[in-house]
Amino acid sequence: MGKNYIAVDLGAESGRVMLGNVSNDKLELKEIRRFENGAVDQDGTLRWDFARLFCEIKKGIGEAIEAAGGKVEGLAVDSWGVDFGLLDAEGDLVEYPYCYRDSRTDGMLEKAFELMDKRAIYANSGVQFMQINTVYQLLSMKLNNSPALARARTLLFTADLISYLLCGRKYAEYTLASTSQLMNMETGQWSQEIFDGLGLPIELMPEVVTPGIRVGELSPEICSELNCEPVPVYAAGSHDTASAVAAVPASDENWAYLSSGTWSLLGVEVPEAIVTDDAFEMGFTNEGGVGGTIRFLKNIMGLWLLQECRRDWKEQGRELSYGELAEMAGNAEPFFGFLDVNYDEFLAPGDMPAKINRYLEKTGQKTTEDKGQMARLILDSLAMRYRREIQKVEKASGRAVEVLHVVGGGIKNELLCQLTADAIGKKVVTGPAEATASGNILVQAMGAGQIDSVETARRIVTNSFDLAEYLPRDTAIWNEKYAEFIQLQERDEDVS
Numbered sequence: 001m002g003k004n005y006i007a008v009d010l011g012a013e014s015g016r017v018m019l020g021n022v023s024n025d026k027l028e029l030k031e032i033r034r035f036e037n038g039a040v041d042q043d044g045t046l047r048w049d050f051a052r053l054f055c056e057i058k059k060g061i062g063e064a065i066e067a068a069g070g071k072v073e074g075l076a077v078d079s080w081g082v083d084f085g086l087l088d089a090e091g092d093l094v095e096y097p098y099c100y101r102d103s104r105t106d107g108m109l110e111k112a113f114e115l116m117d118k119r120a121i122y123a124n125s126g127v128q129f130m131q132i133n134t135v136y137q138l139l140s141m142k143l144n145n146s147p148a149l150a151r152a153r154t155l156l157f158t159a160d161l162i163s164y165l166l167c168g169r170k171y172a173e174y175t176l177a178s179t180s181q182l183m184n185m186e187t188g189q190w191s192q193e194i195f196d197g198l199g200l201p202i203e204l205m206p207e208v209v210t211p212g213i214r215v216g217e218l219s220p221e222i223c224s225e226l227n228c229e230p231v232p233v234y235a236a237g238s239h240d241t242a243s244a245v246a247a248v249p250a251s252d253e254n255w256a257y258l259s260s261g262t263w264s265l266l267g268v269e270v271p272e273a274i275v276t277d278d279a280f281e282m283g284f285t286n287e288g289g290v291g292g293t294i295r296f297l298k299n300i301m302g303l304w305l306l307q308e309c310r311r312d313w314k315e316q317g318r319e320l321s322y323g324e325l326a327e328m329a330g331n332a333e334p335f336f337g338f339l340d341v342n343y344d345e346f347l348a349p350g351d352m353p354a355k356i357n358r359y360l361e362k363t364g365q366k367t368t369e370d371k372g373q374m375a376r377l378i379l380d381s382l383a384m385r386y387r388r389e390i391q392k393v394e395k396a397s398g399r400a401v402e403v404l405h406v407v408g409g410g411i412k413n414e415l416l417c418q419l420t421a422d423a424i425g426k427k428v429v430t431g432p433a434e435a436t437a438s439g440n441i442l443v444q445a446m447g448a449g450q451i452d453s454v455e456t457a458r459r460i461v462t463n464s465f466d467l468a469e470y471l472p473r474d475t476a477i478w479n480e481k482y483a484e485f486i487q488l489q490e491r492d493e494d495v496s
């Protein structure tokens with residue numbers, strides 16, 4: 001029979017409500033509702049379409065409860081990191097939540113370093129310096145005397161904000177909170193030093209809770225709207241990547257993970273934060289994991305580049321599916337050129353093909369108007385970047401990596417999976433695509449006492465999904481091209 005749990009899984013490109021049935025050794029997942037997501041323009045600012053998202057989520061929850069015949073043991077929400085909503089004294093949203101790609105954080109890293117030593121921020125938070133981080137979003141509000149910030153009494157990160165709207169409890173789940181760069185990774189609590197150093201209001205921050213705890217149940221208002229009985233609400237790994245890593249089907253081999261979607265998160269699981277000079281210089285992040293672990297990883301721009309090219313081409317009248325794009329990329333010239341996929345200009349939405357060509361021009365490479373060629377260039381560049389980061393992660397963590405487990409929607413791009421194996425010269429195991437929802441549900445099952453550990457969760461995932469393997473090919477040519485890639489990247493880094 002098993003027990004039913006609902007996962008609300010919010011990604012930057014789409015949201016999903018999934019129903020999972022967990023029995024002794026097996027997880028069965030059913031997609032109940034999928035809806036588009038994406039930042040929207042609001043008077044020249046980039047925001048999330050929050051009312052629509054919440055409406056889709058409620059509909060999905062109602063449908064999931066119905067599909068489960070009313071028998072649901074838990075519900076939890078996970079989402080992308082760093083973004084947040086602000087609540088006023090009445091507990092109402094002060095304004096629509098911003099998208100981390102909004103330009104309000106331009107220049108904020110430099111401002112922060114004028115106020116607090118960069119190395120000290122890293123020693124404290126252990127987080128990779130990216131302008132999207134909550135800390136720089138808040139700093140920009142503070143420095144611009146934001147009226148919304150002045151009215152705010154509580155800050156809730158995206159998944160926790162949805163959870164609050166569902167069950168009424170205000171909290172900051174640890175894994176999601178750790179993406180903010182406002183947490184002290186040694187204590188797992190808000191960093192007084194960073195709040196004081198940057199002059200930010202620590203009193204906005206709610207209590208930190210650990211993944212797997214029961215935070216409440218669906219509120220009477222939601223139950224009457226959905227015409228359902230109260231369902232227990234859990235804090236999963238509220239951070240999508242934390243949930244995904246909890247569902248990596250690995251056992252005892254030396255493995256690294258790559259959570260592949262809009263972003264590529266590549267790293268290893270370690271027992272404690274690594275904030276050494278090496279980790280600092282190589283730009284690694286230490287995010288909180290499920291089960292007391294740390295996700296030591298690099299945040300790589302990921303399939304965003306391809307998603308944005310696709311959006312641009314569609315606006316110009318040529319709509320291509322991801323499958324078509326992958327096929328065109330497969331027929332295009334390999335190693336046409338290389339991009340630094342984390343190049344600053346690629347962060348904001350819009351004009352991606354033009355931005356890519358500008359980058360190629362700037363770095364003395366051939367440009368292209370061919371869509372398949374551009375897609376191939378992006379995939380080759382991602383694969384090469386994975387190789388570089390695996391080498392760095394091995395050095396900074398002192399761990400040898402033998403297998404790379406790739407999870408998330410990005411595994412549907414089989415060409416990228418093969419190129420990844422070719423580039424890194426190691427075995428790649430892919431699956432499940434729905435790792436985030438799986439992890440979300442299995443963390444609830446841990447919280448509900450149905451399963452005992454992350455190891456058990458991973459065994460269940462291994463039993464429940466078809467995994468694929470990719471072995472490296474053409475090693476000599478990839479080695480040769482890697483040398484070119486590195487030369488180009490290092491030259492570019494010297495320029496910037």
Ligand code: LRH
Pocket residue numbers: 011012079080081082100132179239240241261262263265299
């Ligand atoms: C991936 C992700 C990633 C980053 C980004 C903002 O969805 O959570 O870990 O933090 O979104």
